[in-house]
Amino acid sequence: MFVNVNVFFRYVLSNSLSWPGGTSVILNIWVTYVGGAVAYYVGDHVSVQYIHQKLPANHARAVTVFINGLVGLLGFAMLWWGSQLAISQASSRTVYEVLGITSISLFWTRIPLAIGGCYLVFEAGRQILKTLIDDLEDDSYAAAISLALFIVLAMTLYLARIPFPGQGVLEIAAIFGLLIVLIVINTPIAFAMALSMLIFLLFFPNSLDILMPLLVIQQMGQALSGFSILAIPLFIYAGRIMTIAGITSRIIEFANLLVGRMRAGLSHVNVVASMLFAGISGSAVADTAAVGSILIPAMEDEGYDTGYTCAVTCSSSVIGPIIPPSIIMIIYAITVPSVSVAGLFMAGVVPGLLFGLGIIATTYVVGYRTDWEKFPEVEHRDRPTAREAGGIVKDTVFALIMPLIIIGGILSGAFTATEAGGVAVLYAIVVGLFVYREMTLAEFIDASYSAVTMSGVTLFIIGAAKPITQVMAIKGVPEQIAAILLSTTSQGILLVLLIVALLSILALFIESIANILLWAPVFAPLVVEVGIDPLHFAIVMIMTLAMGMITPPLGVTLFVAAPIANTNIETIAKNIVFFFLIEFLVLVTVILVPEIALWLPRTLGYG
Structure with missing residues (x-):
């Protein structure tokens, strides 16, 4: 407020x-x-x-x-x-x-x-x-x-x-x-x-x-x-308001209009909805909870395999921290001030889209490997009439405008990332109350309470990481780690691949925000020293840690999806392997071809 x-x-x-x-x-x-x-x-x-x-x-x-x-x-x-x-x-x-x-x-x-x-x-x-x-x-x-x-x-x-x-x-x-x-x-x-x-x-x-x-x-x-940290609870709050305001359901309806009639249509709806939702919430967990709570039951009702349903939901939710706006991008920019929020936002657009396209392609690979047994017969879904399609598009306009306001306001300099979060909250409330008219006072109070506790969890991690990062700095740990890594290799790409391997192991046990707070100040100056663009490394690190959200034993998105589908982590993990591999392939491609991430921010003057 x-x-x-x-x-x-x-x-x-x-x-x-x-x-x-x-x-x-x-x-x-x-x-x-x-x-x-x-x-x-x-x-x-x-x-x-x-x-x-x-x-x-x-x-x-x-x-x-x-x-x-x-x-x-x-x-x-x-x-x-x-x-x-x-x-x-x-x-x-x-x-x-x-x-x-x-x-x-x-x-x-x-x-x-x-x-x-x-x-x-x-x-x-x-x-x-x-x-x-x-x-x-x-x-x-x-x-x-x-x-x-x-x-x-x-x-x-x-x-x-x-x-x-x-x-x-x-x-x-x-x-x-x-x-x-x-x-x-x-x-x-x-x-x-x-x-x-x-x-x-x-x-x-x-x-x-x-x-x-x-x-x-x-x-x-x-x-x-710091004032910039306020962006985190504001975007979390915006995500909670979106769900009760009806914005999330409109996004899913729009995604269904676009790709719902394709084979394994709801699979693609899940991915496209996550990509659209990512442009508002900036959180993989929020994506899994909001999109998953609607689409996991819907997919199961149509006969989709439960493990596959959860796997595609969790895998697509990883796009949330990569497509702008992104909470962990904001945290990275706070931790490494040499990288701008606007630059990071633009660097994540193409990799995020590639993640989404890769997951859609993977559904076909999984389908053919299992003779489409994981998917029900959905090819005969009725095509909406022109009037119905127009109504869906018209109803979704207010939801789709939201990311344009957020990102456009930040890129234009109209307001900061923190102020963008405040605007997102206000916009979601106005749309919920006066446009869709689905938000009740009781739901608003529950969403506000939930936003406070969820924000408290995230912000507590930031506060708790501060003493460790200070001791590491005073004890000269970054310099010692840099010396060890540089003694292994001084080749830029090889060093990035080595760091990615280390981060992938850490991501199995430590949450992504904590990893950024602990290790971004250590690795960011090191890669710049060997000639790697700091914006390129930033998006690589964020993609790596985002993928950690779908890998056990931590895999926070798995723990969100499992109770929704009333299944266990092992079932989801078995089905998520192919999705993880395609995301890993996209990650390696971005590492080897930096322009995939850098051309858009450079074109717009943020690189």
């Missing part, structure tokens, strides 16, 4: 305001840590559930208790040190103007950490108690033993004050090793990021003497102080 107020004053009244930006930044910090904590209650946090789901019931409960013990530890740290920071900085002032007030106390930027921590402690305790009761009812003591072991282990390691045998890269390697272990056992990724650094400092207090646990919590708060 405040972002749109500023846009209105700047263009209509020719009087730009200073306070909406500062107000929005403060609210964003509250959304991050209070909303991120509430997201733990509603189950919105991303985690690697694959291994956890394979455990026997009593063992799974034992691990659940252990994980909640860790979450409670993080919550206590946020409560304890967040309160100290809030009290100690109560007399200090922000540099922001908030609601017309020149500045406010830093207390209001730190207390959300303590409030979020308090909620995490409460929720972790509640889940531990519930799990203990469930375990006892099943005549098992695994959960109780796990809780006892957690307490004993935590106290022993903390009191022992063990010195860590190594410095620099070894310390960072230990932190990343701990991070991977936490993620593998099903700890929410946002919490695992913060816990890996916090646990290391608590158990090895004489290591990383440049950083104390208090500073970890402080940096988590400071990481969300």
